[in-house]
Amino acid sequence: MRILHAKRLQVALVAAAILALASPVWAHHSFTMFDMTKRITLNGTITSFEWTNPHAYIEIDVPDEKGAVKHWSIELGSPSILMQSGWKFNSIKAGDKLTLIINPLKSGQNGGFLSQATLPDGKTLNNGPRQEPPPAPTQK
Amino acid sequence: MNLKISIAALLVFAPAMLQAQSGVNRPDLTGVWGIYRGGPGSDATFRPPPPAPLVLKPEYDKPYQERRARESAAAQRGEQLDNTSARCIPYGVPSMMSIAVYPIEIIQTSKQVTIISEAFSEVRRVYMDRPQWKIEDVAPGYYGRSVGHWEGDTLVVDTVGIKPTVSGYRGMPHSPQMRVTDRLRMVSPEILHDQITIEDPVVLEKPVVYTLAFKRMPADYEMVEFVCDNNREYVDEKGIVRLKLHEK
Numbered sequence: 001m002r003i004l005h006a007k008r009l010q011v012a013l014v015a016a017a018i019l020a021l022a023s024p025v026w027a028h029h030s031f032t033m034f035d036m037t038k039r040i041t042l043n044g045t046i047t048s049f050e051w052t053n054p055h056a057y058i059e060i061d062v063p064d065e066k067g068a069v070k071h072w073s074i075e076l077g078s079p080s081i082l083m084q085s086g087w088k089f090n091s092i093k094a095g096d097k098l099t100l101i102i103n104p105l106k107s108g109q110n111g112g113f114l115s116q117a118t119l120p121d122g123k124t125l126n127n128g129p130r131q132e133p134p135p136a137p138t139q140k
Numbered sequence: 141m142n143l144k145i146s147i148a149a150l151l152v153f154a155p156a157m158l159q160a161q162s163g164v165n166r167p168d169l170t171g172v173w174g175i176y177r178g179g180p181g182s183d184a185t186f187r188p189p190p191p192a193p194l195v196l197k198p199e200y201d202k203p204y205q206e207r208r209a210r211e212s213a214a215a216q217r218g219e220q221l222d223n224t225s226a227r228c229i230p231y232g233v234p235s236m237m238s239i240a241v242y243p244i245e246i247i248q249t250s251k252q253v254t255i256i257s258e259a260f261s262e263v264r265r266v267y268m269d270r271p272q273w274k275i276e277d278v279a280p281g282y283y284g285r286s287v288g289h290w291e292g293d294t295l296v297v298d299t300v301g302i303k304p305t306v307s308g309y310r311g312m313p314h315s316p317q318m319r320v321t322d323r324l325r326m327v328s329p330e331i332l333h334d335q336i337t338i339e340d341p342v343v344l345e346k347p348v349v350y351t352l353a354f355k356r357m358p359a360d361y362e363m364v365e366f367v368c369d370n371n372r373e374y375v376d377e378k379g380i381v382r383l384k385l386h387e388k
Contacts (some may be wrong), residue, residue, distance in 0.1 A: 034220060075372075081241060084241070
């Protein structure tokens with residue numbers, strides 16, 4: 001009975017650990033879903049700028065060379081991280097025309113992770129500090 | 141008259157006299173602290189020492205390593221497995237002390253030290269000079285129950301009552317018996333070290349010890365709110381984290 005109980009506890013703890021395996025290096029998620037080796041440029045018009053946690057988002061309509069419009073969702077860092085690189089909640093707004101350089105989703109869908117934004121006034125903003133893993137705790 | 145003067149003097153100087161009697165001037169940890177990595181050329185005494193290895197008991201180590209291998213394989217395929225961060229669940233103790241580049245704020249009074257993490261707005265309340273309860277008397281949660289006391293210039297914080305579903309150090313499993321000890325000490329006026337010891341007689345072969353280093357943020361830094369109300373990640377039927385896109 002005691003062995004059975006111990007086994008049950010072990011199973012429960014391992015199950016708990018499985019959900020808890022998040023890396024604290026990034027507050028929210030890893031960047032596995034984005035192709036960080038690829039950069040593509042989007043020229044378009046913002047439909048909304050969401051200054052939210054765990055991430056900010058730029059929703060943008062991007063016309064192609066034939067005039068057909070495709071909609072893209074672009075993920076940014078969190079407001080706290082973005083503020084470290086000069087962003088404000090009102091840096092951009094719906095209707096602004098922007099040029100975005102992004103790392104696209106590996107799935108091929110119209111989404112990506114911001115690398116750099118060029119604002120209507122020509123100012124460029126990146127996506128917050130590029131963090132190195134902290135000294136401890138580190139992730140293998 | 142002389143008696144009145146003496147009483148007045150006592151009232152004015154008593155707090156300072158009591159502190160002098162205790163023999164130490166407590167450092168004031170109050171302020172906002174950012175993670176300090178100590179880049180090239182920085183003073184080695186301020187850099188945290190390397191962490192002690194994480195040694196799990198074999199029955200916990202095997203599934204832990206298997207999980208890490210599955211995570212690596214998924215990453216090779218460009219996928220991320222289900223985890224608490226994709227669900228926007230806070231980190232709890234002790235992981236909340238160091239989340240990415242988010243600072244922590246410490247508010248120190250004689251009776252309570254409050255630690256607030258900017259990421260997820262997590263809060264630890266450390267009750268000073270109170271006895272710790274038995275673990276089984278603490279309602280299991282993300283922050284458990286923390287009590288603190290000073291050992292010279294070091295604030296020692298004892299925490300129990302962390303439930304096993306709370307994200308563990310490097311994803312380690314932990315039991316209700318886990319005990320976390322923070323030893324917070326200013327190694328310079330600008331640098332704070334937190335040596336964290338995790339004990340868990342059920343899961344760990346030996347205690348885990350690692351040290352975090354913090355640097356004071358500029359005095360005018362204002363903590364940013366963090367409420368996870370726009371989480372677009374979701375976990376699909378295969379347990380893979382996906383990004384929800386807005387259709388138009």
